[in-house]
Amino acid sequence: MNETRTEVIRMEGVRKTYRSGAIEFEALRGIDLTIRSHEMLAVIGPSGSGKSTLMNLMGCLDVPSGGLYRFEGRDVAKLTSTELADLRNRSIGFVFQSFHLLPYATARENVEMPLLFGGASPRARREKALEMLAKVGLAERAEHLPTQLSGGEMQRVAVARALANDPKVILADEPTGNLDTRTGRGIMDLFVKLWNEGGTIVLITHDLRLAGACSRILKIEDGLIVHDGDAVPDGEEALAH
Amino acid sequence: MSSLAQGLSLTWRNLSRRRSRATLILFAVAWGTLSMMMLLAFGEGLKIQMLKSAESLGASPVILWGGNTTRPWHGMKAGRDVPLTEEDVAALRREIPEIEEISGETARWAVEMRWGSKSVSARLTGVTACFEKIRSHHPQRGSRFLNDADQAMSRRVLFIGPMLKDRLFGEAEAVGQTAFVRGVPFTVIGVMVDKPQMGMYGGPDVDKASIALSTFETIFGEGPYNNVVYSVKPGVGTEAVEAKVREVFARRHRFDPTDESALHFWDTADMGEDTKKIMGGIQIFLGLVGGMTILVAGVGLANMLFVMVHRRTREIGLMMAIGARRSVVTIQVIGESLILAGVGGYLGIGLAWLIIEGLQRVPVHNEGLQFLGKPTLSAPTAAATVLVLVGIGCFAGTLPARRASRLNPVEALRHE
Numbered sequence: 001m002n003e004t005r006t007e008v009i010r011m012e013g014v015r016k017t018y019r020s021g022a023i024e025f026e027a028l029r030g031i032d033l034t035i036r037s038h039e040m041l042a043v044i045g046p047s048g049s050g051k052s053t054l055m056n057l058m059g060c061l062d063v064p065s066g067g068l069y070r071f072e073g074r075d076v077a078k079l080t081s082t083e084l085a086d087l088r089n090r091s092i093g094f095v096f097q098s099f100h101l102l103p104y105a106t107a108r109e110n111v112e113m114p115l116l117f118g119g120a121s122p123r124a125r126r127e128k129a130l131e132m133l134a135k136v137g138l139a140e141r142a143e144h145l146p147t148q149l150s151g152g153e154m155q156r157v158a159v160a161r162a163l164a165n166d167p168k169v170i171l172a173d174e175p176t177g178n179l180d181t182r183t184g185r186g187i188m189d190l191f192v193k194l195w196n197e198g199g200t201i202v203l204i205t206h207d208l209r210l211a212g213a214c215s216r217i218l219k220i221e222d223g224l225i226v227h228d229g230d231a232v233p234d235g236e237e238a239l240a241h
Numbered sequence: 242m243s244s245l246a247q248g249l250s251l252t253w254r255n256l257s258r259r260r261s262r263a264t265l266i267l268f269a270v271a272w273g274t275l276s277m278m279m280l281l282a283f284g285e286g287l288k289i290q291m292l293k294s295a296e297s298l299g300a301s302p303v304i305l306w307g308g309n310t311t312r313p314w315h316g317m318k319a320g321r322d323v324p325l326t327e328e329d330v331a332a333l334r335r336e337i338p339e340i341e342e343i344s345g346e347t348a349r350w351a352v353e354m355r356w357g358s359k360s361v362s363a364r365l366t367g368v369t370a371c372f373e374k375i376r377s378h379h380p381q382r383g384s385r386f387l388n389d390a391d392q393a394m395s396r397r398v399l400f401i402g403p404m405l406k407d408r409l410f411g412e413a414e415a416v417g418q419t420a421f422v423r424g425v426p427f428t429v430i431g432v433m434v435d436k437p438q439m440g441m442y443g444g445p446d447v448d449k450a451s452i453a454l455s456t457f458e459t460i461f462g463e464g465p466y467n468n469v470v471y472s473v474k475p476g477v478g479t480e481a482v483e484a485k486v487r488e489v490f491a492r493r494h495r496f497d498p499t500d501e502s503a504l505h506f507w508d509t510a511d512m513g514e515d516t517k518k519i520m521g522g523i524q525i526f527l528g529l530v531g532g533m534t535i536l537v538a539g540v541g542l543a544n545m546l547f548v549m550v551h552r553r554t555r556e557i558g559l560m561m562a563i564g565a566r567r568s569v570v571t572i573q574v575i576g577e578s579l580i581l582a583g584v585g586g587y588l589g590i591g592l593a594w595l596i597i598e599g600l601q602r603v604p605v606h607n608e609g610l611q612f613l614g615k616p617t618l619s620a621p622t623a624a625a626t627v628l629v630l631v632g633i634g635c636f637a638g639t640l641p642a643r644r645a646s647r648l649n650p651v652e653a654l655r656h657e
Contacts, residue, residue, distance in 0.1 A: 061562055061650045082566050089564020100559045100654065104258040116247055117564040161563065 005036040007073070008168050008200055009058055014067035016053050016223075027053040029223040030067065035202065037168070040195040042211035043204045044232075045220035051204045052173060054220065058202060059092050059171045060084050072168060089117050093162025097174035099154045101146040107133060107157045108142040114164045132160035136190060152183035159190060169200045176210065188213060208232055247565070248572025255549075256577060266538075266545050267585040270633075273538030274589025275596075277531030278626055282597050282616035284527040288520035290614025294437045301510035302375045303479055304442060305469040305486065310496045310503050323494050323503045324465035332493060333469075337485045339477045342371040345466035347457050348443055354409060354450065355421040361408045364449040365422065367457025375472040377436065378451065384416045384431035387453050391430075395455040399427040402447035403435045425460060427452065440512050442468070479508045532629055538585070539633035546578055546641035557645050558653025567646040574645050578638025579631075586630035594618065 016028040027050045035041060045051050056062040057069060060076055069076045071087065079087065088094075093114075101110050111129035120128065133142050136156040146154055155175060162170050172191065176184030188210050195201050195215075203214060211217050212232055219227035227233040256263050307323040330345050352365040372378045373386040378400065380386045391398050399420060406415045415429045438445050458464075473482050483506050491498035550557070557570055597616045605615070 056651045059562070061654075082568070085561065085564050085566040088562060094562050096654070100555065100562075102556060102559070105254065109254075113560070114563040116250060117560070117566070117569065119243075119247075165564075 005038055007034060008037055008071070009033065009035040010068075010070040010073075011057075011064075012068040014057065014064045014069055016050075016057060016062070017065040027223055028057070028064075031223075031225060033218070033225065033228075035169070035200065037200045038195070038198055039216055040191070040199075040201045040214045041203065041216045041218060042214035043202065043218045043220060044206070044208065044211050049220045050223040051220055053223075055171055055173050055202070055204050058169075059094060060088050085117075089114055090165055091168040093165070093167035093170040095155070095158050095162050095170065095172035095175045097177040099146070099151075099158045099178070101154055101157055101161075103146055106143050106145055107138060107149065107153075107160075110146070110157055111161045111164055114161060118165050128164060129160070132163050133157070135163065136160045150183075151179050152186055155179060155183075155187050156190065159187070159194075163194070169202060170194070171202050171204075173204045174206065175203070176205070176207065184210075244566055244568040245572055248569045249576050251560075251569070251573040252576035252580060255573070256580060262545060262549075263581060266542055266581050267588065269538040269541045270535075270582055270585025270630075271589035271592065273535035274586045274626060274630060275593045276534040277528070277629065278590060278593035278618075278622065279596065279616060280527040280531040281524065281622040281625065282593065282618050283613070284520070284524035285617040285619050285622060286614035288517075288524060288614075289617060290437070291516050291520055293614075294516075301479075301508075302470050302472045303483065303509070304507040305471070306467075306505040306507075307465065308502045308505050310500055312497045312500050314495060314497045314500075317495060321494075321496070323490065323496065325467075325469050326465055329490065329493060330466075330469055332489055333471070333486060336489055337482060339473050339482050339485070341472045341474045342375045343469065343471035344369040344371050344375075345454060346372075346468050346470055347454065347461070347464070348467045349461060352450075353423055354405075355424075356409050356418060359409060359411075361405070363405050363408070364444050365457075366443070366449060366451050367454040367461075368451050369454050372451065372470070375470060376446070378446065379434045379436075380431040381434050386431050387451060391453040392455050395453060395459050397425060397427045397456060398430040398452065400431040400433065400451045401429060402433045402445070402449050404445070404447040405450060406432045408448075422450070422452070423460060440509055442507070479510055483508070528625060535629055535633060539582075539637045542578060542581060542633065543637035543640060546574060546638060547644070549577075550574060550641045550645040553645075554648060554653045554656040557648055558650045558656065561648070561650040562654060570648075571642045571646040574642035575635065575638035578642075579634040582630050582634030582637065586627070590623070590626060 011031050011033040014028055014031040014033075015026065018025045018027055031054065043051050043054060053062075057064055060071065060079075063069075063077055072091065074087075076084070076087075102113070105113070108126070108129045111132050112125040115125040115128055130139065130142055133139055136159050138153060138156050138160065141149060141153060146157070149157065159175075162172075170191075175191070176187050179187065184207075191201055191203065192213055203210065205211055216230055217227065217232055218225055219233055305325070307325045310319050310321045310323065313319050325345060327345060330343055333340060334343050347367040349365050351362045354361055354363055354365075368376075368378075368387065369392055370386065370388045373380070378386055380400070381403075386400055387398065390396070399422065401409070401415065409415070409420065410418065415432055418429050419426050420429055421427070433446065435447060438447070443449075473479055486506075487498050487504060490496075490504055491500075494503075496503045560570065561567075597618055601615050601617075
């Protein structure tokens with residue numbers, strides 16, 4: 001089955017350095033990583049270990065300071081800002097901890113946003129947005145403003161938005177971090193469902209129980225991958241349960 | 242769908258959901274536009290009024306006075322007077338075809354005039370029929386100016402300025418009344434239409450009385466004219482005619498034609514030109530003042546857009562994350578600026594138009610206001626305003642838009 005899985009993300013010795021005046025900070029110090037389609041990957045690690053930096057690079061929001069990053073075979077470092085924007089639009093779906101919904105736009109309009117940037121017609125946008133909202137179980141709430149939705153519902157809208165352009169990969173950064181345990185479990189179930197339907201998902205989390213549901217677990221410490229396997233690393237299992 | 246359509250779609254959404262702020266800015270832009278339009282329109286009205294005043298002397302007549310010779314000429318001494326006589330005027334009319342109308346003018350200061358028991362003192366001039374045209378002595382409705390028959394028959398008829406009419410007759414109807422000029426009875430045949438007057442000699446036209454030149458001579462005796470007034474035919478330069486007038490006089494009175502002091506000319510067409518130049522300057526000044534006002538509105542607009550970009554930093558970060566190109570972000574902000582400037586400007590122009598049209602219909606009696614004229618819209622005024630508005634819209638939007646489009650999406654998403 002592995003042969004049919006295409007390579008989505010490939011990193012070789014990826015480094016990221018932040019400079020603030022004279023002080024240099026190396027957030028990532030050489031990451032080698034390949035992610036294929038239909039994987040559900042959890043990235044765990046303590047605060048400040050470089051998880052978010054890794055996600056920003058994977059999501060082409062930022063470019064590496066060194067090393068090679070290929071997204072679907074394209075060298076990201078060589079893309080212009082417009083090409084990066086188009087790549088994010090078509091191939092990547094983001095889900096953030098704090099939802100990042102536009103407050104003055106309805107659930108449907110929020111989901112339509114990536115379709116707008118993708119150049120879809122108003123009619124096509126509307127149809128696709130309603131389809132995605134139905135997929136996350138919010139068909140009834142399409143015309144509600146974010147302020148009229150619960151936390152779990154807002155995150156479902158964000159997931160629907162991430163799915164709108166049928167992306168190659170969904171990047172979720174602490175998607176349950178702002179939700180209570182039960183609601184968080186509901187969102188996690190949604191991700192598992194998407195994975196079962198053939199999606200590729202990268203999940204950044206503190207929550208080892210969430211990580212436990214993934215097919216592959218990556219642990220980062222001090223900007224380096226210290227664990228890459230199909231189970232939560234030893235010694236942390238106890239913490240998780 | 243192009244970046245332009247995407248950006249404008251977002252612009253529209255933002256503006257329609259944030260009305261109060263947009264309304265304030267609309268008001269500022271509308272006010273600035275209104276101020277600029279009104280100032281320019283007042284400038285235009287003032288210019289028109291000034292030009293009208295400059296023409297109150299008549300259709301740019303040339304006024305000629307006799308002077309003194311300063312050089313000896315053909316055995317004659319310097320320092321001789323040059324009188325202006327009836328024969329001189331006849332010679333000028335005969336020899337210079339470029340002259341359209343010409344008339345001598347005689348005058349006396351402080352002539353006693355009486356009507357019933359009322360007695361006033363005023364300037365009296367002896368003129369001919371052509372003064373109606375070349376010196377704008379237009380009669381009011383129901384009255385007339387002196388004509389050739391008055392001149393030919395030395396009729397004792399009197400034409401008076403409106404101010405003198407008020408002094409002598411008060412509210413009473415003057416035309417047809419008999420007034421005594423130096424004890425001689427005259428019939429009032431006309432009252433002059435009131436007019437603002439910028440250039441004058443021998444006092445304002447509104448406060449003097451005119452009688453036929455021939456009648457004047459029967460009362461005061463014959464003598465040289467005080468001055469001669471003439472107009473030239475359309476398309477003829479007054480300077481060329483002036484030279485010919487000098488030649489005719491030099492020959493007739495035997496003086497050096499290059500002797501500048503022998504004759505004095507006042508070419509009132511020059512005054513019109515000067516007035517145009519001065520008014521052009523005033524209009525530029527008023528335009529600048531208006532432009533400054535609108536600039537303040539523009540700075541307010543830019544400020545609002547900066548605040549908006551700052552407040553929406555996370556939102557802009559998100560839009561970039563989900564695939565908005567930098568051009569879409571730029572167009573969105575500039576679009577917002579142009580729409581606010583455009584709609585505000587439209588409101589301002591409309592309001593200014595209403596006010597100006599309204600003022601055109603209000604009759605003005607105050608003298609100062611009359612001199613100011615009525616504000617008038619002109620095509621250049623409107624064009625200048627629209628141009629400034631477009632400039633303001635682009636200027637106000639550019640910097641905030643640059644800032645927004647250069648945001649780093651990672652940092653923008655983290656912005657609090």
